Amino acid sequence: MDPFGLFCTGALLACGLYWFVCLLGPAEQKGKRAVDLSGGSISAEKVQDNYKQYWSFFRQPKEIETAEKVPDFVDTFYNLVTDIYEWGWGQSFHFSPSIRGKSHRDATRLHEEMAVDLIEVKPGDRVLDVGCGVGGPMRAIAAHSRANVVGITINEYQVNRARLHNKKAGLDSLCEVVCGNFLEMPFKDNTFDGAYSIEATCHAPKLEEVYAEVFRVLKPGSLYVSYEWVTTDKYRGDNPEHVEVIQGIERGDALPGLRNYKDIAEVAKKVGFEVVKEKDLAKPPALPWWTRLKMGRIAYWRNHILVTVLAAIGIAPKGTVDVHEMLFKTADYLTRGGDSGIFSPMHMILLRKPQVPPTQS
Numbered sequence: 001m002d003p004f005g006l007f008c009t010g011a012l013l014a015c016g017l018y019w020f021v022c023l024l025g026p027a028e029q030k031g032k033r034a035v036d037l038s039g040g041s042i043s044a045e046k047v048q049d050n051y052k053q054y055w056s057f058f059r060q061p062k063e064i065e066t067a068e069k070v071p072d073f074v075d076t077f078y079n080l081v082t083d084i085y086e087w088g089w090g091q092s093f094h095f096s097p098s099i100r101g102k103s104h105r106d107a108t109r110l111h112e113e114m115a116v117d118l119i120e121v122k123p124g125d126r127v128l129d130v131g132c133g134v135g136g137p138m139r140a141i142a143a144h145s146r147a148n149v150v151g152i153t154i155n156e157y158q159v160n161r162a163r164l165h166n167k168k169a170g171l172d173s174l175c176e177v178v179c180g181n182f183l184e185m186p187f188k189d190n191t192f193d194g195a196y197s198i199e200a201t202c203h204a205p206k207l208e209e210v211y212a213e214v215f216r217v218l219k220p221g222s223l224y225v226s227y228e229w230v231t232t233d234k235y236r237g238d239n240p241e242h243v244e245v246i247q248g249i250e251r252g253d254a255l256p257g258l259r260n261y262k263d264i265a266e267v268a269k270k271v272g273f274e275v276v277k278e279k280d281l282a283k284p285p286a287l288p289w290w291t292r293l294k295m296g297r298i299a300y301w302r303n304h305i306l307v308t309v310l311a312a313i314g315i316a317p318k319g320t321v322d323v324h325e326m327l328f329k330t331a332d333y334l335t336r337g338g339d340s341g342i343f344s345p346m347h348m349i350l351l352r353k354p355q356v357p358p359t360q361s
């Protein structure tokens with residue numbers, strides 16, 4: 001080949017590699033590139049060990065039941081997955097029903113806006129985001145409602161990512177992020193005009209504890225909406241396939257144990273809430289939330305090759321390949337949960353803190 005041909009081939013290969021590594025595979029809403037994947041607050045050389053530690057929780061089921069250990073285990077999980085989520089999914093770490101003619105990004109935003117519309121907040125109100133991730137929902141909600149949103153997450157790496165995104169979006173005057181445990185929140189009683197949680201309270205070992213905290217910080221008369229991960233009325237505990245799917249979802253999503261949809265309202269009432277509305281947003285006529293996972297299969301393989309190459313040449317931390325493989329398998333369990341109808345990640349419950357506390361009888 002003459003020198004010009006050689007130059008052209010080289011240039012083409014370099015462009016192809018750049019496209020594959022830097023441009024392909026990122027989320028619809030770019031936040032992370034493959035070359036920037038990290039272990040969150042964990043140093044690169046400790047990612048693999050932390051991954052093994054994460055799995056060890058599941059080898060000792062009794063350990064997971066030790067409620068005090070759960071927040072640390074969830075924190076480790078989010079150090080491992082946050083960058084991969086942002087890179088491969090976007091800044092909103094949740095599902096939403098598909099909407100005909102709309103992009104995933106629009107469907108995600110509408111699902112988030114519905115939450116804040118349900119709690120009827122006004123511009124300038126103070127709203128709590130319970131388990132805020134890197135703040136995708138928080139920004140959509142602040143922009144839509146002009147309320148001041150305060151988000152809380154257990155993971156410090158997410159706090160930094162969320163603050164960075166808030167600033168970039170020009171929403172840092174409306175959005176505040178706090179690092180803390182939603183089971184014991186660093187907020188005063190009766191100080192929020194509304195609250196919401198999107199696919200986050202499933203990480204609480206006891207739902208009662210997080211609901212009681214939300215109840216405490218809400219002003220009397222104000223509303224709280226939660227999108228809960230639950231097993232549905234189709235789930236049968238004596239069906240081995242159902243059990244396999246649900247356990248697969250729990251292992252791959254740092255869940256101390258999925259609850260049945262029937263338990264949610266019971267817990268809410270027990271801590272003092274009035275149940276205003278309850279509805280599984282995944283049920284027809286809503287279109288499936290899991291089609292986005294199904295459609296991504298080719299992209300997962302491409303991502304897997306990319307992560308493997310990046311880890312082999314030392315750009316991505318070693319354990320990234322294991323974490324990616326775990327997510328790959330989790331996507332399959334989630335899809336099976338959706339297809340069979342035994343699982344929903346969007347069981348919506350709307351609750352009100354009464355004006356007058358219920359009298360003790």
Ligand SMILES: C=C(CC[C@@H](C)[C@H]1CC[C@H]2C3=CC[C@H]4[C@H](C)[C@@H](O)CC[C@]4(C)[C@H]3CC[C@]12C)C(C)C
Nearest residue numbers: 084085088089093094199253300303327328330331
């Ligand atoms: C609410 C929670 C998280 C829900 C979802 C945001 C995530 C659940 C499973 C995740 C993913 C699975 C497959 C990954 C894929 C292999 C990779 O190449 C790109 C990222 C994934 C698509 C990733 C994205 C986020 C999820 C869909 C839980 C934790 C309570």
Ligand SMILES: C[S@@+](CC[C@H](N)C(=O)[O-])C[C@H]1O[C@@H](n2cnc3c(N)ncnc32)[C@H](O)[C@@H]1O
Nearest residue numbers: 092093094131132133153154181182198200203
């Ligand atoms: C699946 S993510 C959802 C994030 C966000 N709601 C969204 O939809 O993008 C779950 C979030 O809950 C947070 N979380 C889990 N357990 C927590 C705890 N005990 N205290 C505070 N945050 C917690 C995680 O750190 C994470 O940010």
